[in-house]
Amino acid sequence: MSAPPVLECAAVRKEFRGNLVLRDLDLTVAEHEVVVLIGASGSGKSTLLRCVNLLEPVSDGSIRLDGEHITDPAVDPDRVRRRIGMVFQGYNLFPHMTVLDNITLAPRRVHGRARAEAEAQAMGLLERVGLADKAKEFPDRLSGGQQQRAAVVRALVNAPRLLLLDEVTSALDPELVGEVLDLIRTLRDDGMTMLIATHEMGFARQVADRVCFLHDGAILEQGPPERVLGEPAEPRTRQFLQRIIDAGRL
Amino acid sequence: MTEADRPGGEVYRPSELQLRRERHHRRQTRRSVLVAAASTAVVGVLLVVAVTGSPGWERVHETFFDPEEAWRALPEVFTGLLLNIRLLLFCAAGALLLGLVIALLRTLRGPVFFPLRALAVSYTYGFRGAPLIIVLYLMTFGVPGLRLEGTPSVLVLGGIALVLTYGAYIAEVFRAGIESVHPSQLAAARSLGLSYRKSMRFVVLPQAVRRVTPPLLNDMVALQKDVGLISLAGPIDAIRAAQIATAQSYNFTPYIVAGVLFVLMAIPLVAVTDWVTTRAARRQSAEGAR
Numbered sequence A: 001m002s003a004p005p006v007l008e009c010a011a012v013r014k015e016f017r018g019n020l021v022l023r024d025l026d027l028t029v030a031e032h033e034v035v036v037l038i039g040a041s042g043s044g045k046s047t048l049l050r051c052v053n054l055l056e057p058v059s060d061g062s063i064r065l066d067g068e069h070i071t072d073p074a075v076d077p078d079r080v081r082r083r084i085g086m087v088f089q090g091y092n093l094f095p096h097m098t099v100l101d102n103i104t105l106a107p108r109r110v111h112g113r114a115r116a117e118a119e120a121q122a123m124g125l126l127e128r129v130g131l132a133d134k135a136k137e138f139p140d141r142l143s144g145g146q147q148q149r150a151a152v153v154r155a156l157v158n159a160p161r162l163l164l165l166d167e168v169t170s171a172l173d174p175e176l177v178g179e180v181l182d183l184i185r186t187l188r189d190d191g192m193t194m195l196i197a198t199h200e201m202g203f204a205r206q207v208a209d210r211v212c213f214l215h216d217g218a219i220l221e222q223g224p225p226e227r228v229l230g231e232p233a234e235p236r237t238r239q240f241l242q243r244i245i246d247a248g249r250l
Numbered sequence B: 001m002t003e004a005d006r007p008g009g010e011v012y013r014p015s016e017l018q019l020r021r022e023r024h025h026r027r028q029t030r031r032s033v034l035v036a037a038a039s040t041a042v043v044g045v046l047l048v049v050a051v052t053g054s055p056g057w058e059r060v061h062e063t064f065f066d067p068e069e070a071w072r073a074l075p076e077v078f079t080g081l082l083l084n085i086r087l088l089l090f091c092a093a094g095a096l097l098l099g100l101v102i103a104l105l106r107t108l109r110g111p112v113f114f115p116l117r118a119l120a121v122s123y124t125y126g127f128r129g130a131p132l133i134i135v136l137y138l139m140t141f142g143v144p145g146l147r148l149e150g151t152p153s154v155l156v157l158g159g160i161a162l163v164l165t166y167g168a169y170i171a172e173v174f175r176a177g178i179e180s181v182h183p184s185q186l187a188a189a190r191s192l193g194l195s196y197r198k199s200m201r202f203v204v205l206p207q208a209v210r211r212v213t214p215p216l217l218n219d220m221v222a223l224q225k226d227v228g229l230i231s232l233a234g235p236i237d238a239i240r241a242a243q244i245a246t247a248q249s250y251n252f253t254p255y256i257v258a259g260v261l262f263v264l265m266a267i268p269l270v271a272v273t274d275w276v277t278t279r280a281a282r283r284q285s286a287e288g289a290r
């Protein structure tokens, strides 16, 4: 028997007070696979990522992580979240802590590791993303791109099985986007399994193994980036891409 | 290395335009200082003339500003003030602690904690509305009236009244601070696998406390005045001492002495509050500018 996929969403439904955001959504992410979610603003990309990280309860359906049913009410969400890294859109570093403290918070307070050990690991990761000299700075002293890279490192310290990235480049100036993209490409080459929401089609093209177009709360079309972004089958996808081209974002 | 002697670069010389601008600014500054000094002098003179020229000034001067009386009352009033200071320290610590605990009780989740949450809510509702004087009378006259074994002294009871009243305000300040921390911070903490409680403790609360320090200090300034109300219950604090001195001499100067001492006691606290507030405002604007 082959190993189950890292992530498996089956008929996931999410409703906010009568506003149906996800309707019977199915999505599978295999080990080492990078899946990129695209779709109009408000199509439910962030909501899906938050559901996967159990920050939002699903209204129906099930989500499995490595085969384990994590939307089961008996599951301890804190334990699940330790196996999932998440990087949010925008300002999600803790402003009252240095970069190093941001990163070592979970290893020390969740896993009870010694400070020295946690800091050594964090410094190694910071070194890799070129932020070692910023370890003792507070987040507000960092550029947007540096903040975002620090946030990625923070999500990596738990050695997650799955990394969720929500619009990690949308708050950045075009020059800074490159820094973050490089980092994500490195992670892909290391074999990290990722689910990424983005508006940047260029980014999607570069990192995705598979692109999923989210429309009306479900995945309307999916496939390799060249096909979905290059010659979409669905008129809706074409419409969406056309609008993005018109806005000059492709 | 300064701008001017960068290697390879020519020496920076401000343009004629810039020099003229700077001269203009200097002139403006000088003029502003002079105008401010002149208008202050005029207002000051007018005030002095209006007060000392009033028909009852002689009498007020004698009964409120008698230097001899002031000197005579000073030792007793000062001794009383030491009581106020001690009371302030204990009440401030007690009220901050109580306020924090109540605010934290209100953040507890889960049905088990319902009674604690309900207690915290009714406490803040009740004591924010209750006038301090009435709480003070209830504690210092009502409680001893029960004649229970081991009833603490009136001073302690009065302190408890202050702590209960101020604790309710302070709890609300802490709660506002906790609620002002953006929910994305809690989500980010939870996403790392931290439990709700640890997220509160390491992420939300430290940010909340930083934000509410200026308003809390302001409450401490208010508290330092209100510790004087303890005199209503009998203990000989600065105001009570002034009252006793006044009753002996039929001269109100001791009250002025007590008032001046209270203001002097407040000055350091007010200064610290101002400093912290401006610093926090600067930090906030730096955050907003990111």
Ligand SMILES: Nc1ncnc2c1ncn2[C@@H]1O[C@H](COP(=O)(O)OP(=O)(O)OP(=O)(O)O)[C@@H](O)[C@H]1O
Pocket (backbone or CB within 6 Å): A016, A019, A021, A039, A040, A041, A042, A043, A044, A045, A046, A047, A048, A167
């Ligand atoms: N906490 C919430 N309460 C109520 N409605 C919500 C909540 N969060 C999201 N929604 C609604 O869900 C829908 C999808 O939002 P979501 O943030 O998932 O979109 P998105 O695809 O990430 O959009 P964007 O590309 O702009 O980030 C929106 O209509 C939004 O109003």
Ligand SMILES: [Mg+2]
Pocket (backbone or CB within 6 Å): A045, A046, A047, A089, A166, A167, A197
């Ligand atoms: Mg979003």
